[in-house]
Amino acid sequence: MTTTATFQQPDVQGYYGNFGGAYIPEMLYRNVEDLRTKYLDIMHETSFQKEFRDLLKDYVGRPTPLFLAQRLSNLHHTNIYLKREDLCHTGAHKINNAIGQVLLAQRLGKKRIIAETGAGQHGVATATVCALKGIECIVYMGVKDIERQAPNVARMKMLGAKVVPATSGSQTLKDATNEAIRDWINNPIDTHYIIGSVVGPHPYPDMVARFQSVISEEIRWQLKEHTGSELPTHVMACVGGGSNAAGAFYHFLDELSVQLLAVEAAGHGVNSGMSAATTQLGKSGVLHGSKSLVMQTDDGQVVEPHSISAGLDYPGIGPLHAHLFESGRGTFLSATDDDALTAAFELSKLEGIIPALETAHALSALHQIKWTEKDVVVLCLSGRGDKDLATYMKAM
Numbered sequence: 001m002t003t004t005a006t007f008q009q010p011d012v013q014g015y016y017g018n019f020g021g022a023y024i025p026e027m028l029y030r031n032v033e034d035l036r037t038k039y040l041d042i043m044h045e046t047s048f049q050k051e052f053r054d055l056l057k058d059y060v061g062r063p064t065p066l067f068l069a070q071r072l073s074n075l076h077h078t079n080i081y082l083k084r085e086d087l088c089h090t091g092a093h094k095i096n097n098a099i100g101q102v103l104l105a106q107r108l109g110k111k112r113i114i115a116e117t118g119a120g121q122h123g124v125a126t127a128t129v130c131a132l133k134g135i136e137c138i139v140y141m142g143v144k145d146i147e148r149q150a151p152n153v154a155r156m157k158m159l160g161a162k163v164v165p166a167t168s169g170s171q172t173l174k175d176a177t178n179e180a181i182r183d184w185i186n187n188p189i190d191t192h193y194i195i196g197s198v199v200g201p202h203p204y205p206d207m208v209a210r211f212q213s214v215i216s217e218e219i220r221w222q223l224k225e226h227t228g229s230e231l232p233t234h235v236m237a238c239v240g241g242g243s244n245a246a247g248a249f250y251h252f253l254d255e256l257s258v259q260l261l262a263v264e265a266a267g268h269g270v271n272s273g274m275s276a277a278t279t280q281l282g283k284s285g286v287l288h289g290s291k292s293l294v295m296q297t298d299d300g301q302v303v304e305p306h307s308i309s310a311g312l313d314y315p316g317i318g319p320l321h322a323h324l325f326e327s328g329r330g331t332f333l334s335a336t337d338d339d340a341l342t343a344a345f346e347l348s349k350l351e352g353i354i355p356a357l358e359t360a361h362a363l364s365a366l367h368q369i370k371w372t373e374k375d376v377v378v379l380c381l382s383g384r385g386d387k388d389l390a391t392y393m394k395a396m
């Protein structure tokens with residue numbers, strides 16, 4: 001046992017430095033406390049680990065490849081490896097967490113899964129795993145998002161999930177979150193609420209980071225096979241709530257020689273009023289159950305974010321990332337909508353890989369760094385671009 005604080009581990013109250021904790025209504029206390037006291041024991045059970053690992057291998061298709069992108073590397077005069085989360089079943093990293101939480105919910109004796117979704121990616125991952133396990137699945141989604149994201153709504157329904165429209169407020173993600181929380185309060189005994197990123201009250205940020213940490217666990221041994229060393233000089237990832245970045249950073253957080261580069265969505269530009277660059281614009285505040293950096297007005301009203309990519313269109317950031325930013329352990333960059341589109345077309349032509357728009361933000365930020373020939377960069381290719389084809393077609 002070590003008493004040294006690490007970046008990996010929040011304290012017992014769930015704080016990473018000044019950020020984290022559990023800010024929840026009293027009616028949710030029992031549910032969250034039940035999860036908090038049991039999640040680590042369950043995750044460490046041999047039978048849990050075996051089932052989780054077997055599904056990651058045989059159902060998700062892990063390990064995902066670590067690919068030396070030669071033509072992209074030549075362009076930047078350095079060495080760039082892509083961690084291919086786009087090759088996961090359902091097309092992105094979110095399934096790693098959905099599997100972990102469904103298996104955990106079963107061991108907590110839960111019979112019903114609820115989730116909220118904005119773009120529908122987390123909803124699809126959750127509905128997929130619930131179908132696999134034969135568990136009832138209810139996904140809350142804003143009415144506006146249901147209209148905007150018709151293919152994902154169809155996918156969830158085909159997978160047997162019930163999609164419940166959230167009709168209040170702005171009829172988007174935050175309203176869907178409110179509906180899901182209301183459901184959880186009303187069904188405390190039999191229901192588990194699956195959060196899709198490293199956000200929410202403790203223990204969610206830590207739990208989700210642990211489920212996604214398989215990404216950096218694989219990067220270490222795969223990089224050793226490629227280069228002889230487990231440590232890259234840089235790890236890069238896009239950040240919405242921050243789960244693919246947390247997974248890609250996790251086993252490097254306390255390796256201080258490894259630079260961690262997180263890329264946020266600048267929308268129309270950081271100072272345009274149409275952005276989702278939380279660390280650049282946000283102030284300390286409470287959002288969705290934890291204290292973190294939040295985009296807000298002077299009197300604390302949450303600002304509506306904007307990004308061309310639905311997965312980065314979030315006014316907050318997980319508490320781990322707020323801590324990485326405040327402590328200087330992480331470097332935070334941003335890319336605009338247009339930058340991301342350009343980078344998506346660039347990668348497609350250079351490597352034959354069409355990335356998700358979210359990932360394209362991280363790819364764009366490659367242009368913001370002066371690389372050397374000695375650098376070894378691992379970029380988390382969080383998802384594939386099929387879901388973004390309509391946007392790409394408009395941009396052609």
Ligand SMILES: *Cc1c(COP(=O)(O)O)cnc(C)c1O
Nearest residue numbers: 197240241242243244311358383
């Ligand atoms: C949801 C999503 C993201 C953003 O979520 P994080 O929790 O920040 O990882 C990034 N990329 C893809 C492909 C996504 O689907």
